[in-house]
Ligand SMILES: Cc1ncc(C[n+]2csc(CCOP(=O)(O)OP(=O)(O)O)c2C)c(N)n1
């Protein structure tokens with residue numbers, strides 16, 4: 001893996017812009033957020049590919065560029081428990097993991113959301129090991145989708161940096177108080193460099209208020225009992241509050257993007273990225289760095305007159321059902337490409353496929369949804385794969401392909 | 414005290430100065446663990462919670478792992494804790510202490526919180542501490558710049574889940590996972606882990622490790638106060654008679670604690686800045702001033718050993734004798750010449 005070296009591209013920010021441009025990876029981009037957000041407690045544990053972020057963080061601390069309590073834990077379980085407790089005391093925290101490491105921390109992940117403790121974590125998406133694989137798959141982060149974690153997938157190092165800042169703002173908003181994981185595709189994003197605009201401290205300070213736990217802070221001045229034991233007599237009301245927080249997160253995310261776009265001069269749509277969707281007749285849907293080959297293929301197919309567009313889902317939790325209904329409602333067919341699996345699920349698709357199908361089902365005239373699995377274990381999804389996939393979506397639209405099944409793309413028979 | 418000290422490593426938060434209470438009459442009347450808990454009658458672990466909270470005082474944060482001291486103790490709408498308290502997962506006691514101390518350290522250093530010494534005490538049972546959480550406790554004891562105390566209340570079983578054997582259960586005990594049967598009288602054949610000494614030996618920079626028993630409450634409180642004052646991570650292991658798990662009349666809790674010490678099955682000692690000191694009866698055992706009572710006197714009083722026959726008592730006696738007569742440091746460190 002790459003040693004932590006900050007490859008500084010020419011600094012062309014200039015006075016007034018407040019941003020500098022650097023040639024950095026997704027991991028390094030997120031490490032800048034740790035510094036700019038003045039995170040108080042960070043815990044690390046080695047596992048590829050997320051761990052590069054901790055290499056950058058530790059180097060910044062060693063160089064005196066950044067001050068925090070930085071703890072190399074003895075397991076992921078401890079890694080996540082330590083920051084969970086630090087967050088309860090009111091400290092801003094950062095953490096992360098990949099694949100089986102994320103699963104090793106699963107108990108901590110569950111209770112962090114249950115306790116309404118904000119935390120920002122980076123998941124460097126990775127296969128769940130045996131047979132020892134460490135290429136990208138999305139099953140790791142997706143496993144927490146039912147627990148109250150907010151989840152998003154980013155495509156570029158720039159989006160990783162920007163989304164991490166937005167994640168702090170949303171997670172720590174008292175209306176939400178939920179953890180948020182930023183998923184970066186292993187290798188494709190964690191380790192690939194691109195030019196990234198790194199904002200100034202002033203810009204970040206104008207956007208991100210300090211974390212204030214208010215009367216939920218664990219401190220002798222506020223002697224509360226956190227998580228006293230409760231069963232059927234109270235638990236449903238508590239779970240309901242988590243549900244309400246997860247519902248409120250939607251509005252808070254929209255607010256945060258509006259403010260972020262205004263202050264940072266970006267034009268993100270909060271939940272989705274739409275690519276050549278204006279007059280599209282069929283659409284592909286996917287998450288993460290798969291967006292790059294898909295866009296190349298979509299451009300190519302457009303030149304050939306195929307009316308295909310692409311919707312990249314940025315936030316998986318809260319799931320943008322409304323936006324997807326609006327974006328995909330008019331399609332003849334929709335092809336969802338999962339970089340994950342959900343063995344034995346309805347239609348044998350991945351998890352995104354199931355969610356998209358479910359989001360579109362209530363529509364008066366819902367499009368046909370056909371599901372695909374591609375890119376597992378870090379296998380490259382090529383533009384040719386995407387063209388092949390799109391042709392199948394057109395076939396499904398014309399009723400020439402069974403839309404009740406899932407098709408594996410780029411796999412040996 | 415060794416010559417190299419961790420103070421040279423960097424900036425540290427101050428600790429509270431909690432002087433020992435010289436005798437029961439000097440103990441403050443205030444309680445920080447009060448009514449509201451639902452523990453069994455005669456529960457010595459609950460007693461330990463009370464003593465610990467008193468010893469630490471109001472400027473403390475207490476973290477408690479899953480177990481009886483959570484489920485039977487800290488119920489929604491009837492919490493007994495006057496001081497701030499938070500649950501932690503069964504194996505997370507070390508992490509809870511570390512995270513809390515790290516947050517205080519960072520926030521006080523950066524001016525995000527008023528600077529003051531705050532006690533961080535994390536509590537776990539033997540299942541949570543001796544078994545599942547051992548690795549996190551060990552890690553916590555390596556972070557020398559955090560002030561924290563890990564207190565293991567050892568009722569010698571996974572009590573809350575209905576009394577199952579743990580790595581800290583005594584040889585031969587009848588638990589719901591190790592019941593005596595027609596073919597196998599003894600289902601639990603492991604020897605109780607030597608946890609406090611193991612942690613002290615493995616983390617020699619830790620300034621305070623000790624063993625206590627609530628049958629000696631003032632000593633126990635003073636040891637908690639010493640651990641909190643001395644700075645850095647510290648560990649105290651308490652043996653707590655448990656009427657339900659050990660199967661005896663609750664009125665004998667105090668007596669059984671004493672018997673555990675007097676038979677030599679629970680040695681009392683502290684290791685302060687690397688210096689070992691045997692305490693109370695255990696000290697007198699080592700000095701030859703007190704003759705250990707036969708283990709049978711202690712074991713016979715508990716239903717969990719009701720299936721024992723002579724050879725079982727003899728075996729426990731032999732192992733206990735070894736501990737005091739053959740060990741490199743009697744009652745503390747094994748290895749033979
Ligand atoms: C990860 C996990 N595994 C199992 C349990 C079930 N459990 C709840 S309390 C408990 C007993 C813990 O025993 P100990 O730490 O000795 O505390 P005690 O109940 O004896 O007070 C167990 C096993 C749990 N809460 N969490």
Ligand code: SF4
Pocket residue numbers: 451452453454455456457458459481485568572573654655656657658
């Ligand atoms: S089972 Fe034992 S430890 Fe648990 S409450 Fe009862 S006496 Fe206390």
Ligand SMILES: [Mg+2]
Pocket residue numbers: 480538539540566567568569570571572573
């Ligand atoms: Mg126990």
